[in-house]
Amino acid sequence: MKLDRRTFIKGAGAGTATCALATLPGSLAALGHSELQGSAESVASICEMCSTRCPISARVVNGKNVSILGNANAKSFGGAVCARGGAGHSQLYDKQRIVKPLKRVGERGEGNWQEIEWDEAYRTIAENLNRIKAEHGAQSVAFSSKSGSLSGHLFHLAKAFGSPNTFTHASTCPGSYVIAAKAMFGGKIKRDLSNSKYIINFGHNLYEGINMSETRGMMNAQMEKGAKLVVFEPRFSIVADKADEWYAIKPGTDVAVALAICHVLIKDDLYDKEFVAQYVTGFDEFAKEVNAYTPEWAESVSDVPAEDIRRITHEYAAAAPHALVDFGHRSSFTTEEFEMRRALYAANVLVGNIERKGGLYFGKKAASYNKFAGDKVAPTLAKPGVDGMPKIDAKRIDMVDEQYAMTWSSGGIYQTILDATLDAVPYQLRAWVMSRTNPMQTMTDRARIVETLQKLDFVVACDIYISESAAYADIFLPESTYLERDEEIADKSGKNPAYYVRQRVVETIGDTKPSWQIWKELADELGQGQFFPWENMETLQLFQVQRDVNLLRRIKDEGFVSFGKPLMLRERSMVSAFAASYPNAKPVDEDGTYASHLSFKTPSGKIELSSDKVEKMAPGRGVIRYREVTMKKADELFFIQGKVAVHTNSATQNVPMLANLMSDNALWIHPITAGLLNISSGDKIRIYNDTGSEEGHALVTPGIRPDTVFAYMGCGSKNKELARATGKGVHCGNLLPHVTSPVTGMNLHTTGVKVAKI
Amino acid sequence: MNNIWGSMEQYDPVVWNWIIAVYLFMAGLSAGSMLVAIGLKWYKQSRGQPTEGLPVIKAAAIIGPVAISLGMALLVLDLTKPFEFYHILLNYNLTSVMAWGVIALLIYIPLVFVFAALVFEKQVLQYAPWLAGILKVCRQVENSLNKLIFALGLGVGVYTGFLLSALISYPILNTAVLPALFLASALSVGSAGNILVATLFFSKKESDCIEQVHRIEYPVAFNEALCLVLLFVGLNFSGPAAQAATAAITTGTWASVFWIGVVGLGLVVPVLASTLAPKAWRHTKGFLITVSCSTIIGVLALRHFVVYAGQSYIS
């Protein structure tokens, strides 16, 4: 019998509240809820509900609610936030949030906790880490963290402690496009979606994995400026829906289509020869290699019709240079990530869209921008350095193979923590300090992670909730949410320099602390206090602005401050406007641009379409090449994942407001496949392979290839502390095998599964 | 696409539940019993026959006030703010069918009590002799009162139908047939109720007035059936959404309720019983009780069917 309206009214509000673990030690529920205290006037800050970190503007409403909107001063963000961002306050005063340090009292992972004071927490951690350091060396402790200010402080502690083993989540999510850019351009590159007239997208899910300025930019280009969007993606995502053309490409074969696009550009003489001659090295080797990658060949690999590849390439070239091939974000589609991302970049390089409107460009930070202007248009920020930091001789655990050299300074290969712990490769890890990271969801092979966490001598987790990973900690440190934290000024430069800053909006709830303070206080306890000479965040901020109080006040008041006007070195109109504004600006080239100043931080100083450096690191990979990979058995279905607009991949599933929007992920399955398996929408199903087995329910939809199934990531937590998320949906990490891709060190997130009705 | 927009429970098109169905039933029962009793009275008077102490009129004097009081109690309890129901007596929005219903009921209810008091004058005066004066005045205008009650009874009967037919997005409800259907079924449940109560409590012997009441059941049932046919035939010709709503009588639980309860118990059983049953049975207590119970359940089923199935199909 369905709830009728009356019982519904009576039961209203009971839904998720009653199932909360009212007794979970250290939770807001256990410690009582105080009135929110904070600014009723809007405070500019930075969101942290996902890793995009959009500028926000927040204020406390009637002492019981925080209204969060985008910061209107950040023009390209347009005062908007997504659902995740808007729900920040729901996390802030969630009764299940942990606001008191905890120590484990039963078996690890069993879920028995006891509240302790910070002193005891620090003392316990310091005793254990110092003991392990004395017995096995500092390198046997691994540190991993969400990046930004958080990782800055934790990794500083790691250095002070003497361990080289610091990791971000890069190798489980966005690592490979960064690594590929390093190899080709010498550093990260950005995309100018908002000015693009033709955008080719390989499953970059910008309309669900929202990056506010890019999402807005692309929609604006599409709807107001008539840009054409072509999407290659196995799933009919929102981006695919908004595309002018969608091709349900076979998972992991994007590289074939990208290479075929390059093939057509070269074969049909559509590429920008002048650009290539001036800025590119390794073109001939590349051209020779792609000679074989005809659209017909690509069709046989990817199921994308050859004539469409050819036509799209011609349309793309016609729109160039104000056209781009999006190089993506989450990049764990195939073990050939390095080749795939490089092939995507190559398709941009060939049309010469670098530093052109609607193409790719480099961020213009203050130092380089000021050089062009011949004037101090934008202030530069000082970086605090600490004298006498200990020298670390030990090698990182992911330094076994030279081919991964480019990852070491980009977050490392996160999953090597498992190998080092379980197999002592290259040496034995003994402890893990993790902060705001949830590898149990995003890293592959969950069972192996559990094994790792069980085997370690000591595990510390700093988080807001007892995440699936934090559930295995010995000591749990409750971090303040971003709405309660002050942090350093951050660089947000795009086509011109910009800064923004995170500021507290509400007074700290419960007994939580910001990361910078936690790691500083722990350093004191570890006996490394001298490496944290700053008193507080204000000291650090003042140091950054070199005591320019007015600048600091301005950045804090406006929240987002941009300097100068947008500059793309090869865009004539921008360069002439720039040169006209600054009398001491560098002289403009004959063609009216700064094209002669465009250089790349590669060994050759050029874009390395083929690279000797890479060839040395990873023999055979100097030239971009297609290699066939097998990611599933013949009788299995491809299993792919993606991000949904209301959650991140691992951190928001327990936030009440977001859990109320979606707490369960269905497995998308094509009607033909579902028919063969006798599955209907809503049916309970088992999804299984050699790695693991999950139960979930089916969503039968034509929006997926018949040989592929899909689920949104982040659901199906298995620890009892996440009461709203636990046991709901498919746990993707439990089905993904432990595979590391060459060069990029990426964790592979495409695999094969079988599906059966239960 | 996964549902990422949250619970859809609040969008359930079925807003009104069984409480409203029972209220509509009670209002129909009260109005129907009054109409039948007053009609009978006039019939007898026109033939110069006595009307005092007729079991059917006594029954109506019980059913009329009790049913409407129970119905109103249910209605008030179903409000989300039952203790503030007096606002509905103070504020009237005359575009609302419900406001007109409130006005009608405000007059109807006291008059039904007066009707009952006049029927049971002796008993009333036994317990409340101080009412003698008022009852005397009432008795003097009894004929006018009866005319007024009759008119209000008709009003209440059709009002319950109009209440639902004003809901423009439900094809089954938003039809002019509904008030007629509800009036017809009010008459049928009114007569059945009267017969049941009369047979159980007031009839010492076989009484011809029961037989007379019994005789109107046949045309009433015919009218009710006609209304149902018109309703669904009409739906079938009123565009795709309305056409889809005809599924209400072919699929799901409510189709069973319709065929077994509304058609079976409410129409077929009484009609067959009064045409096919051996003469010897027709005036036995058991027969009368069985048949009138069948009709009552049928009408109760009709109200539930209309309320639930009616709200389940939205255009």
Added chain:
Amino acid sequence: MTKRYVLVHDENKCIGCQACNVACRSENNVPESVTRIQVRIEGPYGNFPHLHFKYNRVSCEQCENAPCVKVCPTGAAYVNADGIVSINEKKCVGCLYCVAACPYKVRFINPETRVPDKCDFCKETRLARGEEPACVSVCPTQALTFGDANDLNSEVRKVLDTKPHYQQKVNLGTEPRVYRIPSRKGGIKA
């Protein structure tokens, strides 16, 4: 001249991200178990690979000829001078007639006040402060345009004058003040 507030939802720009759903909840303190707005992503419709989703904003349509106002026995439901369908909580007894009468099923009982609740274009909160409704301000892709349609120079007037649009269930004669710009893919499904 009186105001005539209207809202235009561009289904081409809408990505169904629920930013509006969340922002509305925070701004108007909407209790957890109910919602004033949701954008349903319906489909995909069409034939593979020519599929499309429909982005269906579900919130009060602010009908010119509002069935909820018509049926309310006490006049608690009324249309304000600015065209916003409003609720006088004091007069309401909670008969649910308006909830049943709403063809769009966007009225619900607020479990805290026990009175029908729904989108009011943030009349009490943001409009009162001279701001646009929360959903409009927060929308990542600028899919919503809000304003006074009686102002011939308003943005919303321009959008309505220049872009094809439709309203839902016009056959019922409700004359909704929420307009929708249909997706350029697929047909209009009102």
